[in-house]
Amino acid sequence: MKIVGLTGGIGSGKSTVAQMFMDLGVPVYDSDVEAKKLMHSSKKLKEEIINLLGEDAYQEDTLNRSFIAQKVFNDPELLEQLNGIVHPAVRKHFLAWADMQKAPYVIQETALIFENGSQDQYDFVVLVTAPLNTRLQRVVERDGISEQQVLDRMGNQMDDAQKVDLAQFCIVNTDLETTKNKVGELHARLVTLSSS
Numbered sequence: 001m002k003i004v005g006l007t008g009g010i011g012s013g014k015s016t017v018a019q020m021f022m023d024l025g026v027p028v029y030d031s032d033v034e035a036k037k038l039m040h041s042s043k044k045l046k047e048e049i050i051n052l053l054g055e056d057a058y059q060e061d062t063l064n065r066s067f068i069a070q071k072v073f074n075d076p077e078l079l080e081q082l083n084g085i086v087h088p089a090v091r092k093h094f095l096a097w098a099d100m101q102k103a104p105y106v107i108q109e110t111a112l113i114f115e116n117g118s119q120d121q122y123d124f125v126v127l128v129t130a131p132l133n134t135r136l137q138r139v140v141e142r143d144g145i146s147e148q149q150v151l152d153r154m155g156n157q158m159d160d161a162q163k164v165d166l167a168q169f170c171i172v173n174t175d176l177e178t179t180k181n182k183v184g185e186l187h188a189r190l191v192t193l194s195s196s
C-alpha cells in the first residue's frame, strides 16, 4: 500500500479535495482532526502542552483552541515546540491507522509536509493551491477570523511557489468542477502507480 500526503496552505481547499478522494473510496486520515483528538485524549500530550503553554491551554478539560492559536501562530519558536510534542504522536497514530486500511493507497491530509521536511515519509505528495486572496477570503468567511489572523498562520507555512517544485502532483483549486475532474484523473493515476 502506498502512502500519499495531501497538503496545501491554509484555505487552499485540502479538506475539500480530501472529501472528493473519500467519495471515490480512498481512506483519508485528517491530521488536524486527529491531532486535536489526541491533544484531548492523551494524558501525556495534555501534560506536555500545559507545561509548555500554561493551564489556560485547556478550559474545563477541553482544548482552548483560540488561546493556543493566539499564543503559537505569532511565536515561531513556541509553535515549533508545540509541533515537537504533537507531530510524533500523530505520526504514530497515523501509521497504526494506515496498517488497518485495505486500499491501493491511503491519504494523510496535513497542513505541513515540506515545512517540517517530512516528505520522505510519503510515496507521493499532492499539493493543493489557490491564489492568496482567494485563500484569505475563504478562511475569513469560513472561520470568522480576521485577515491578520489568517496571515499569521500563512507566515508559518511555506509559499506555494516553493512547494510546487517539491510536490509530485499539484491541484489548482479554484473552480470546484475542474477540481473534481482533476481528482478523478489523479485517483486513476495513483491506483496505477500503487500497483507497480
Ligand SMILES: CC(C)(COP(=O)(O)OP(=O)(O)OC[C@H]1O[C@@H](n2cnc3c(N)ncnc32)[C@H](O)[C@@H]1O)[C@@H](O)C(=O)NCCC(=O)NCCS
Binding pocket: 009, 010, 011, 031, 032, 035, 064, 065, 066, 068, 069, 072, 079, 082, 083, 086, 087, 090, 110, 111, 112, 153, 156, 157
Ligand atoms: C492551534 C490550534 C489549536 C488551532 O486550532 P483551530 O481549530 O483554530 O485551527 P485548525 O487546527 O483547524 O488549523 C487550521 C489551519 O491552520 C494551519 N495550522 C495548524 N497547525 C499549524 C502548524 N502547526 N503550523 C502552521 N500552520 C498550522 C493549517 O493551515 C490548518 O489547516 C491547532 O491548529 C493546533 O493545535 N496546531 C498545532 C498542532 C498541529 O500541528 N496540528 C496540525 C496537524 S498535525
Ligand SMILES: Nc1ncnc2c1ncn2[C@@H]1O[C@H](COP(=O)(O)OP(=O)(O)OP(=O)(O)O)[C@@H](O)[C@H]1O
Binding pocket: 008, 009, 010, 011, 012, 013, 014, 015, 016, 017, 032, 111, 138, 139, 142, 173, 174, 175, 176, 179
Ligand atoms: N474551489 C472552491 N470554490 C469555492 N469555495 C471553496 C473551494 N474550495 C474550497 N472552498 C471553501 O473554502 C473554504 C476552505 O476550504 P478547505 O476547508 O477545504 O481548505 P483547507 O485547505 O482544508 O483549509 P485549512 O488549512 O484551514 O484546514 C471552505 O469553506 C470551502 O468550502
